[in-house]
Amino acid sequence: MILIKHHNEGNLEPYFYFALEKYVLEHLLKDNETYFFTWRIKGIVSGKNQVIENEINIPYVKEHNVKFFRRPTGGGSVYADENNTMFTIITKRSGQNFSFKNYLVKITDAFKKLGVNLDFSGRNDILLDGKKVSGNAFLQNKYGMLMHGTMMYDLDIETMVRALNPPDEKLISKGIASVRSRVNNLKPYLNGMSHDELVSYLETELTSSVYEINQEEVEQLKKDAKFYASSEWLYRSQPEYTQKLSKRFDWGHIDMRFNIKSGMIQNVDITGDFFELKEDLKSLEKPLLNQVWSYASIKEILNSIEVDKIILNATNEDILALFDNAFIETNN
Template sequence: MLKVKTFLAESPFVDPRINLAIEEHLLSHLSSHSVILYLWQNEHTVVIGRNQNAWKECRTSLLSEEKGTLVRRLSGGGAVYHDLGNLNFTFLASHLSYDFIRHIKVLVAAFRSIGIPASFSGRNDIFVENRKVSGNAFYQGKAGRYHHGTILIDVDIDRMVRYLQPPAAKLKAKGIDSVKSRVANLKEFNTSLSIDVVKKAIKASFLEEYGGEGENISLSDIMKKEEVKTLYKKYSNPSWIYGLSPDFDVEIENRFDWGHVALGFHVREGSVSQCHIYSDAMDGDLIASLAPFLKGVPLQGDVLAKALRRNFPESMPQEVQEMACWLEKDWAHMF
């Protein structure tokens, strides 16, 4: 097994814009054969995935009225609610050192060490007694990749339900009728738990799995860097958070096994003048790359499908193939 150098970073900040800026900075400056465990918390925050429509995934007005913060992250996946009863983790690793299975092993072993019978299931979640306690998302940069996620320890589930509004098709696909019915706090299974107890268990499990001393990274020093200040401005910028106005001429959506997709089109003289694709699919980079392929294409499902396919002549991802089939089948003559 590849020997790596281990690092630990724990944020003293609860502002999501600061924590996301630090996370991106750590990713950009990874050394080879290194793995960082970064633990962080956000106060009263909704975090949406890279390709999601803020207005459709979150009750944005209500969140604002109740002094909450909305941010958009780099990774794909769905919207999540953070408060100080939630603990976020990020495993950042160089390309050679990245190993998702080892990350999950660290988390599951940590939970079990504090009396939580956790198991990994589904496409990206950790469950206890068939209820989700942790979700994961992913991003790949030039220097390496990260895998990050939430751990529900003592989250205000009622607030979570108030702010998040996942599409009905997503809930139906999972065989449930509410957000509340499928998630659980770790404290339901061990009432003596605290954030600090979970942090200590994860750090111990991380060092047990990877070895090394776990050199500490000073995030207070990192916050002084101009690059991090610039990243903070990016994550605070409304154009990054909200993206393109949702006032489209045509909108269509569908639910696939790998996620929900909504396409919004601005149309001029029968062709696509601008397109935006919203999705909670885990491959955020792939989804983000697709919209330009449809610009200038006649607004016909079969023609749009061909435009997608011709950009993947050698190996076509499952998501692209299934989107193309859906456009051909359901929208060939309906625009």
């Protein structure tokens, strides 16, 4: 394989690396070539087809400033920190049906030389002593195949559990114990090998030549990376879904159900045991239709509505409070 030197070490956000993957896949990759590089990030990375708000423990993420991202591959959400290494393998598609094992065997063979025996499990996991140390995702298109995965050196498992759903403390406590029984860190098995030494070993063991990204390419990749940091990529790329918000106030209980498609509100349904001051709730529902599903947008709309004229004793602040844990970004 060909090792890519990307000169982006220390950057714990994945945007540059996603842009690099796309660049290698669409512009560098030639027949009979396979590229490899490693990277580190800190935060939650959700799959391309997931609804981010459903994957994250929003109160915890907001309190602890845990960052969140969306990757261009499928699969589930993962948490990574600086004590976890990500790796990417990019190659041309083979004539056979895709199998993670065909590519991950290179990783497991490298660890065997360190005296660490890794096994495959399920569709995309690598296990150590029956516990997961690596999860992987892929995409393939007309240009080739891209696969990337995690490698848990000394990952903070408790933060991983708390940052991902569910938010209930009892479930979290049970979850930490449960997850610890199913995941593993590599560090205790490596006879004192540091994280940096492990990465250097894998890069040397798995590759036979180097492609060094030049400064012109770096600047272009930084520009391309902005797409993966955009709200459009993060939220409007999500599949259609329904968001239900519920809260009890002194004036009654209210449920608000939103159908969201491409980041826009397609339908609103408000129910509850409150008292209406008008014949129906259209004066509250209608202004929200076909609007951007974001905290800033909702806040602006509510500022133009007199909620106390629609629901007895309710205030605009009450309705806005419903959305506090519906969005990760509520600083606007």
